[in-house]
Amino acid sequence: MITLYTHVMSPCAQKVRIVLAEKSLDWTAHPIDLQNKENLEPWYLALNPLGVVPTLVHEDRPIIESSIICEYLEDSFPQPSLCPVSPHARAMMRFWLKHIDIKLHPSCGALQWPLVMRPALLKKTEEEQQKLINQIPEEPRRERQRRLLAMGLEAPDVVGSVKVYRDTIQKMEETLLKQGWLTSEQFGLADCAMAPYFQTLDQFGWLEILDGYPSVKDWFVRVRARESFQHAVAADFSPVLLGQLKNIGAEAWPVIKRHLKDL
Numbered sequence: 001m002i003t004l005y006t007h008v009m010s011p012c013a014q015k016v017r018i019v020l021a022e023k024s025l026d027w028t029a030h031p032i033d034l035q036n037k038e039n040l041e042p043w044y045l046a047l048n049p050l051g052v053v054p055t056l057v058h059e060d061r062p063i064i065e066s067s068i069i070c071e072y073l074e075d076s077f078p079q080p081s082l083c084p085v086s087p088h089a090r091a092m093m094r095f096w097l098k099h100i101d102i103k104l105h106p107s108c109g110a111l112q113w114p115l116v117m118r119p120a121l122l123k124k125t126e127e128e129q130q131k132l133i134n135q136i137p138e139e140p141r142r143e144r145q146r147r148l149l150a151m152g153l154e155a156p157d158v159v160g161s162v163k164v165y166r167d168t169i170q171k172m173e174e175t176l177l178k179q180g181w182l183t184s185e186q187f188g189l190a191d192c193a194m195a196p197y198f199q200t201l202d203q204f205g206w207l208e209i210l211d212g213y214p215s216v217k218d219w220f221v222r223v224r225a226r227e228s229f230q231h232a233v234a235a236d237f238s239p240v241l242l243g244q245l246k247n248i249g250a251e252a253w254p255v256i257k258r259h260l261k262d263l
Ligand SMILES: N[C@@H](CCC(=O)N[C@@H](CS)C(=O)NCC(=O)O)C(=O)O
Pocket: 009, 010, 011, 012, 013, 034, 039, 051, 052, 053, 054, 064, 065, 066, 067, 101, 105, 136, 141
């Protein structure tokens, strides 16, 4: 009944997988080969015209955009609830979802894409590379990928992305000093949506970025200990894959650290 077009390392797909696990829903995974741009093939664009993962298909209807998918799952399968009760907490939930969609996600992409996707694209001829990039439907994403392909972590996008991460962590610390989870005392959709962006830091061995933010550190320890996270995210990272990611993360860390110092 539920199919998720997904990729192991996609934070947007991971957040949906966490929600599916929190709700103990059965679903089928359809992995999309992002390294080889299967997401731009006509059959996939027919499902998701933006050419990105995830796409959820439920009762033969595709739903796109990860935050919308999460809210759709909450509406369709309300128990156990991941939505806070009070109007203020619900507004905060939407604040976090929006912040993640428009700021943190592109920033995570600017840090992860050069390390994970760029090497596969660099193996193609320049003509093939540009042909694939030209097919990306949205201009900002297309031009950002062009810069990241050309310059890797030296692209101008990277310093701004490190700042967005740092500012997000600061805002989370202020919030988590007052309450257990991002929107209330209950784990909720905002926590599900935020968790993958810390998986990205963790997989590259960059959790030092949390030094000085004890509440955020503790939040991530509690997120990581949840069965949903273990099942929907951690289980997809084999020791071999984690070893590779830690190595490329360690190589990149001096650049990230330099940007952090410059903030
Ligand atoms: N706003 C979208 C963003 C989805 C997105 O950027 N997905 C990435 C993986 S995390 C992707 O499919 N990238 C493929 C590409 O850029 O070519 C959502 O929330 O679903």
